[in-house]
Amino acid sequence: MSKIVSSRRISKSDVIISAAAALFREKGYRSSSMRELAENLGIEAPSLYNHIGSKAEILQEICSGIAFDFGDHIAALDNSEQEPRKKLDVLIRFHIKMMLHNYDRMFVANHEWRQLVEPHLTTFLQDRKSYEQRMVQIVKDGIIKKDFKASQPQVTVLTILSALRGLEFWHKYSNISNTKKLENSIVSQLLTGIVS
Amino acid sequence: MSKIVSSRRISKSDVIISAAAALFREKGYRSSSMRELAENLGIEAPSLYNHIGSKAEILQEICSGIAFDFGDHIAALDNSEQEPRKKLDVLIRFHIKMMLHNYDRMFVANHEWRQLVEPHLTTFLQDRKSYEQRMVQIVKDGIIKKDFKASQPQVTVLTILSALRGLEFWHKYSNISNTKKLENSIVSQLLTGIVS
DNA sequence: ACACTAAACTAATAAGCGTTAGTTTTTGAC
DNA sequence: GTCAAAAACTAACGCTTATTAGTTTAGTGT
Numbered sequence: 314m315s316k317i318v319s320s321r322r323i324s325k326s327d328v329i330i331s332a333a334a335a336l337f338r339e340k341g342y343r344s345s346s347m348r349e350l351a352e353n354l355g356i357e358a359p360s361l362y363n364h365i366g367s368k369a370e371i372l373q374e375i376c377s378g379i380a381f382d383f384g385d386h387i388a389a390l391d392n393s394e395q396e397p398r399k400k401l402d403v404l405i406r407f408h409i410k411m412m413l414h415n416y417d418r419m420f421v422a423n424h425e426w427r428q429l430v431e432p433h434l435t436t437f438l439q440d441r442k443s444y445e446q447r448m449v450q451i452v453k454d455g456i457i458k459k460d461f462k463a464s465q466p467q468v469t470v471l472t473i474l475s476a477l478r479g480l481e482f483w484h485k486y487s488n489i490s491n492t493k494k495l496e497n498s499i500v501s502q503l504l505t506g507i508v509s
Numbered sequence: 510m511s512k513i514v515s516s517r518r519i520s521k522s523d524v525i526i527s528a529a530a531a532l533f534r535e536k537g538y539r540s541s542s543m544r545e546l547a548e549n550l551g552i553e554a555p556s557l558y559n560h561i562g563s564k565a566e567i568l569q570e571i572c573s574g575i576a577f578d579f580g581d582h583i584a585a586l587d588n589s590e591q592e593p594r595k596k597l598d599v600l601i602r603f604h605i606k607m608m609l610h611n612y613d614r615m616f617v618a619n620h621e622w623r624q625l626v627e628p629h630l631t632t633f634l635q636d637r638k639s640y641e642q643r644m645v646q647i648v649k650d651g652i653i654k655k656d657f658k659a660s661q662p663q664v665t666v667l668t669i670l671s672a673l674r675g676l677e678f679w680h681k682y683s684n685i686s687n688t689k690k691l692e693n694s695i696v697s698q699l700l701t702g703i704v705s
Numbered sequence: 706a707c708a709c710t711a712a713a714c715t716a717a718t719a720a721g722c723g724t725t726a727g728t729t730t731t732t733g734a735c
Numbered sequence: 736g737t738c739a740a741a742a743a744c745t746a747a748c749g750c751t752t753a754t755t756a757g758t759t760t761a762g763t764g765t
Contacts, residue, residue, distance in 0.1 A: 325742090341623060343539035347723060356743070359724075363742050368723065398704065424620070427537060452703075462705040468694045469703055471679060472672050479671015483664070498664045506702030507648075507665055508594065509658040521712090543753060552713070555754075559712050564753065 326364045329354065333371045334417035342372055342425040372425060373433045379422035380440040382411065387447050397455030398504070404448065405477065405500050412480040413492060420481050445470060473503055522560045525550065529567045530613035538568055538621040568621060569629045575618035576636040578607065583643050593651030594700070600644065601673065601696050608676040609688060616677050641666060669699055 332353050336345045347368055351358040365371055386407050390400055412419050426437050448470045455461035461469075476499075483495065528549050532541045543564055547554040561567055582603050586596055608615050622633050644666045651657035657665075672695075679691065 341537075341539060343537060344624065346721075348721090357745080359726095359745085360743050362724070428540065459705060461703050464698070464703065465694055468679070468691065469698060471675065472695060472698050475675015475678065476668050476672035479667065479674055482667050482671065495664065498661055499668060502660070502665060502668050502702075504702050504704045506698075506700050507657050507660065508700045509655060542751080544751090553715085555715085555756095556713050558754070 338417045338420040342428045376422045397451050398460045400451050408477040534613045534616040538624045572618045594656045596647050604673040
């Protein structure tokens with residue numbers, strides 16, 4: 314009978330979605346039950362439906378929210394007049410920051426987007442594809458300017474993105490080595506490699 | 510009432526596990542039902558239990574099989590007398606080959622190991638940690654021999670491993686660009702970077 | 706042809722799922 | 736304090752799940 318705490322800035326549905334993101338990250342979307350989610354919030358399962366439409370809707374909110382953040386960021390970056398190398402640098406650091414500060418949502422969006430139902434699955438994949446293509450363009454620009462080695466830009470981008478997706482493993486290390494140092498290591502490795 | 514086809518070399522449980530790997534990859538472990546798995550094999554769900562112990566057991570077989578293959582490979586590599594740089598090269602190529610030739614099992618092991626029940630979850634994580642540590646040692650050796658730049662070897666290894674885990678995205682491209690070329694691109698990018 | 710065994714079948718069970726309906730309690734503005 | 740709205744509750748439904756029990760069919764060696 315305890316009520317969900319909320320403020321002017323954070324709606325009750327946001328509180329639910331945050332708790333859901335944490336649960337989905339830990340157990341996976343399909344293995345997480347509405348009953349367990351409710352229990353974590355100190356209420357009964359049916360009470361959730363005063364604030365959210367369905368379990369599927371929660372996942373959609375999480376995934377589309379992340380997609381929006383990344384789309385927003387790369388659009389702003391595209392409009393800026395910077396060198397391709399700098400753009401890639403900024404992009405990588407943004408991924409790292411997102412992973413450190415929005416860990417649960419990032420994890421869920423990365424791992425559970427397959428469970429989205431149409432048309433949201435298609436939308437999500439389109440957004441992803443579009444992001445990827447913008448990134449490919451940055452690499453192509455860099456190759457033309459001789460900033461980057463000639464390569465298969467598609468493969469280059471997918472390699473970087475999958476490396477960044479794995480950042481979730483470093484979430485647990487984020488307290489011991491500070492963010493900036495971690496950022497620098499990863500950016501350096503992805504851009505200039507490890508061979509001396 | 511059709512029987513599961515099997516040969517002297519491939520047992521019926523292996524046929525089931527292969528079909529399960531394909532299904533689990535497509536829908537995820539929790540979203541895959543024994544009924545659907547049986548249907549894909551042309552039998553009824555309860556008939557599966559003549560060959561396998563449980564759904565959970567199938568996942569265990571998949572995950573421990575992959576863990577074994579990688580453990581085996583890195584142990585053999587450790588015993589070989591090769592330069593760290595060459596070891597890392599071989600390791601990366603092995604990951605790529607495994608992903609291309611054992612796609613379903615690799616995908617499932619990478620994505621669904623969280624659904625393992627104890628004690629298999631702990632075993633799997635220990636195997637993974639051990640593999641990671643062996644790889645860290647290779648990088649450390651390389652740094653001492655000045656093959657590699659000084660860095661945080663742990664971060665270096667985790668970055669490479671997460672990039673390799675994302676190889677599943679390239680499975681669909683594997684028909685257009687041949688394996689060797691893909692291997693070379695990825696090895697080059699991970700070892701020497703993209704900046705010219 | 707016969708018997709043994711492997712492997713399929715049908716029927717059913719208990720548990721868990723997301724969700725709805727209907728009701729009661731709590732909260733906040735006047 | 737009163738009243739409306741928000742948000743909690745209990746009870747239950749319909750469905751799916753993995754799995755078991757018991758039975759029948761099919762394949763194999765003699």
